Amino acid sequence: xxxxxxxxxxxxxxxxxxxxxxxxxxxxxxxxxxxxxxxxxxxxxxxxxxxxxxxxxxxxxxxxxxxxxxxxxxxxxxxxxxxxxxxxxxxxxxxxx
Amino acid sequence: xxxxxxxxxxxxxxxxxxxxxxxxxxxxxxxxxxxxxxxxxxxxxxxxxxxxxxxxxxxxxxxxxxxxxxxxxxxxxxxxxxxxxxxxxxxxxxxxxxxxxxxxxxxxxxxxxxxxxxxxxxxxxxxxxxxxxxxxxxxxxxxxxxxxxxxxxxxxxxxxxxxxxxxxxxxxxxxxxxxxxxxxxxxxxxxxxxxxxxxxxxxxxxxxxxxxxxxxxxxxxxxxxxxxxxxxxxxxxxxxxxxxxxxxxxxxxxxxxxxxxxxxxxxxxxxxxxxxxxxxxxxxxxxxxxxxxxxxxxxxxxxxxxxxxxxxxxxxxxxxxxxxxxxxxxxxxxxxxxxxxxxxxxxxxxxxxxxxxxxxxxxxxxxxxxxxxxxxxxxxxxxxxxxxxxxxxxxxxxxxxxxxxxxxxxxxxxxxxxxxxxxxxxxxxxxxxxxxxxxxxxxxxxxxxxxxxxxxxxxxxxxxxxxxxxxxxxxxxxxxxxxx
Numbered sequence: 001x002x003x004x005x006x007x008x009x010x011x012x013x014x015x016x017x018x019x020x021x022x023x024x025x026x027x028x029x030x031x032x033x034x035x036x037x038x039x040x041x042x043x044x045x046x047x048x049x050x051x052x053x054x055x056x057x058x059x060x061x062x063x064x065x066x067x068x069x070x071x072x073x074x075x076x077x078x079x080x081x082x083x084x085x086x087x088x089x090x091x092x093x094x095x096x097x
Numbered sequence: 098x099x100x101x102x103x104x105x106x107x108x109x110x111x112x113x114x115x116x117x118x119x120x121x122x123x124x125x126x127x128x129x130x131x132x133x134x135x136x137x138x139x140x141x142x143x144x145x146x147x148x149x150x151x152x153x154x155x156x157x158x159x160x161x162x163x164x165x166x167x168x169x170x171x172x173x174x175x176x177x178x179x180x181x182x183x184x185x186x187x188x189x190x191x192x193x194x195x196x197x198x199x200x201x202x203x204x205x206x207x208x209x210x211x212x213x214x215x216x217x218x219x220x221x222x223x224x225x226x227x228x229x230x231x232x233x234x235x236x237x238x239x240x241x242x243x244x245x246x247x248x249x250x251x252x253x254x255x256x257x258x259x260x261x262x263x264x265x266x267x268x269x270x271x272x273x274x275x276x277x278x279x280x281x282x283x284x285x286x287x288x289x290x291x292x293x294x295x296x297x298x299x300x301x302x303x304x305x306x307x308x309x310x311x312x313x314x315x316x317x318x319x320x321x322x323x324x325x326x327x328x329x330x331x332x333x334x335x336x337x338x339x340x341x342x343x344x345x346x347x348x349x350x351x352x353x354x355x356x357x358x359x360x361x362x363x364x365x366x367x368x369x370x371x372x373x374x375x376x377x378x379x380x381x382x383x384x385x386x387x388x389x390x391x392x393x394x395x396x397x398x399x400x401x402x403x404x405x406x407x408x409x410x411x412x413x414x415x416x417x418x419x420x421x422x423x424x425x426x427x428x429x430x431x432x433x434x435x436x437x438x439x440x441x442x443x444x445x446x447x448x449x450x451x452x453x454x455x456x457x458x459x460x461x462x463x464x465x466x467x468x469x470x471x472x473x474x475x476x477x478x479x480x481x482x483x484x485x486x487x488x489x490x491x492x493x494x495x496x497x498x499x500x501x502x503x504x505x506x507x508x509x510x511x512x513x514x515x516x517x518x519x520x521x522x523x524x525x526x527x528x529x530x531x532x533x534x535x536x537x538x539x540x541x542x543x544x545x546x547x548x549x550x551x552x553x554x555x556x557x558x559x560x561x562x563x564x565x566x567x568x569x570x571x572x573x574x575x576x577x578x579x580x581x
Contacts, residue, residue: 006467015466018447027460033522038410041480051482052489054312055538056299063338075205081435088431093442
């Protein structure tokens, strides 16, 4: 945890986020400063401490697997930016053979 | 409803509207009707709210249709409740303060809290501004409009539930719901001089709340009185099969012990919450409020929450990590913004997200993706989760000896709009007193405790924060009532 540096362009690509050159220039020092601050955590010895993923005393409960009514397809499709034949339409995801 | 001076911004609370409790009496006595209440609020939006900017949208016609069928015998019968714009109401917009959802999104279903409010007789009315996807503590990160503090228009209302707080403070809403991930109900409540309650994690269903950080988010009320906060919590609390993290624990009567006072209760004062960073005006007001509780018979106990100094750092690993995962759903495919003429599917994802998200959201997505990425996961995310355990245990230990903890909500009153521009870390550090409650999952409330001068501003509201053990809302409200 002593890096204090994020490769903004690389990580943005992992997050499927395009950034302008201006944004990369702006975010780089800001993110490095935040990461530097976060590194104060290393001062704490946490060996032997269990992680908390969840603040509730009870979690991971399952509900009964009973069929129930779902939202109709048209109400879910109403917000799709592009649709056809009851489906969401997207650019071609496979290349021609 | 009584008529108020419109359009003028004053430093007094007098422009706050009447409480739910008072309005219920007025409705029961036939002095007003749900329709008239709604029409009065709607009339204030182009007048008072033009100066404040709390409302993003409202649908008077839809609300009036519900008002016509209002059952005044129900606990919230005929009472309009405003909603932060990240809580879904069937057929209404839900922008989350983002361009991504502002273009054409209409909610396909009701959030559970909305269903429960209606079951209690309330009428959802108005969509309130917020930091984009609830990321921020000033509402400056809204991509849609500026919201101003009703007590000083040059200042922030706080955030991220800034619209929910500013509307109640300026009398354009009776009560509202907000969401609190790191202080986003309590801090704007403090800055605007209203009551704001973050319930325990698991007390209120998150179904239909657009997720920011799923292990931290909780919905809660912003109101003019502690009694009103209890009334609204009573309506929205409880288990929901649609949210597995909402616990199946009976909901107590939050009004039953509200007036029982603090005599004999032990109130912990954590030394870490009264350090050097706190504004002298805030310190003085909170200390005076604590003395008043002592005068009512509470025993004041100095305590320590030794890992407080690590809370902000742990939060800014955990919250962005969860956010980067949650926000991956905004990809331009099923809803929200889609870029025009993408070259392929990857280009569609990247450009839609670039165009739809604002700077703070992008920063947190990058930070979250980084701390979850291969090689850094254990060093950052794993480590922060262990620190979270230490923070949780601090509270568990403290609550073995005290009934509640009292502290400031924020280190200072509301700052000026633009004062943290370009320095996000500076803004993050202002969440120091509220973030721990989210990490630990415990409830917290902000109650107005006076006003002070700060950074050229005068009579700026300050809140006292009261924290309680997990699912200890009843006693928390009892202490809050005594502090009111």
